[in-house]
Amino acid sequence: MNRLDISLIRDLPPFVGMETDALQGLLDQASSLRHEKGVTIFREAEEAKCFFLLLDGHIRVVKINQNGDQMIARYISAGELYGIAKAVGRDTYPANAVAAVDCLSLAWPTRIWDDLVSRHPGFAKNTYQTVGKRLADTQDRLMEVATAKVEQRIADILLKLANQTGRKTDEGILIDFPISRQDISEMTGTTLHTVSRLMSGWEEKGWVKSGRQKITIVEGHKLMLVASARDN
């Protein structure tokens, strides 16, 4: 197997401050994986054999309840760790991970986690921060679903996605992976119909531009107004 180059991970937040030797040692224990678009990388409640670092692509983290309702918990972008069950004190994955596009990841066996964390306080701190952010983020979304109306939630999610993964084009900010009305509805707790209706409205006004699984935010500030509109 080819040795992986430390430049792959050296500058990523979880690994800053780690010595070159340690990084190389870590990489020697990693395997690199490709995941085709649509593939499920791991499932909820499955034993967490590995944790992952996403090198390229986008991953959807999905929860499914007994009724079969799906909800997209979050998207993972390149450079982020995922499947880090140990960081939340679990031995099983808390959700399903699906490749939203063709993805490239590194994988490490979960058994090295404890050692890694105790040897590298910077890594530890970073991962706990990550978990903390995810908690805060989930909390915020809960608040939003509970208090804001659909229109605001959708505007907000579009802005967040644009922020997280947006790519500037000449028309505006393009959300850089295929995303359907259904996906948006699963992030905001509504139906694809309502999403479609609202976005059609915004498209008429020229605030967004969208095609099949493709959304460009043209006038972000208008959406911000919608997102933060005070209820009345």
Place this chain on the structure above:
Amino acid sequence: MNRLDISLIRDLPPFVGMETDALQGLLDQASSLRHEKGVTIFREAEEAKCFFLLLDGHIRVVKINQNGDQMIARYISAGELYGIAKAVGRDTYPANAVAAVDCLSLAWPTRIWDDLVSRHPGFAKNTYQTVGKRLADTQDRLMEVATAKVEQRIADILLKLANQTGRKTDEGILIDFPISRQDISEMTGTTLHTVSRLMSGWEEKGWVKSGRQKITIVEGHKLMLVASARDN
């Protein structure tokens, strides 16, 4: 100042496996605090000077958005840590904490956190598990608010509260602190009116019994049916 007795904390989950000396050392650094019912113990975004252990009482963790909408993020029960900003990699509190009844807590300066965590892997593991549970729990509630109807969410919350803090009485399981319709609505993302209407209905059927800020679950299994009813 009186020395605190280690029996106060010795058997609580975060501290199991800690040596007697370490426990006593820890207690020597703690101050004990009383909080009257209704008092705000700390506020969101405030610098996290201390972290706390609730010895007795119940604490409401509350989020407030710019519109002034409140949401109860969770209740803390006796024996739980709270205000542990460091465990999620923050220097500020992520929410407001309000004493739901008269409370007794221990408080430690946040600056001892890092040391505590690195010295006591058991403590560390337990707290990360706690954070993980809170994340999972928040995730579940998000899913619920997004997919289940009000009726189901309220039934579910009542059951969870009964489970977490219920006290058996001759009438059924009493939720062991003052809780209003308003509180329930703030946990489930609805209005006190809707809560009142639904609970009145259940009271007529004899499934619950409730007075002012007081709820007793009489027929939990009926509520479970409501909570887990498949949508249609």
Place this chain on the structure above:
DNA sequence: CGCACTTGTTGCGTTTGCGCAAACAAGATT
């Protein structure tokens, strides 16, 4: 190239739960 499939749009009727308002009940205060 055409067929099947997925994704998106739109109209319409229905329902859920909100919003407002008024009345009432139970403690707390003086």
Place this chain on the structure above:
DNA sequence: AATCTTGTTTGCGCAAACGCAACAAGTGCG
């Protein structure tokens, strides 16, 4: 005991968003 505050109940009308259904528009595949 009288008053005040806070929490609860309930009626009524309304609006938001759902659910269904039919259709349109892209996309992929043989």
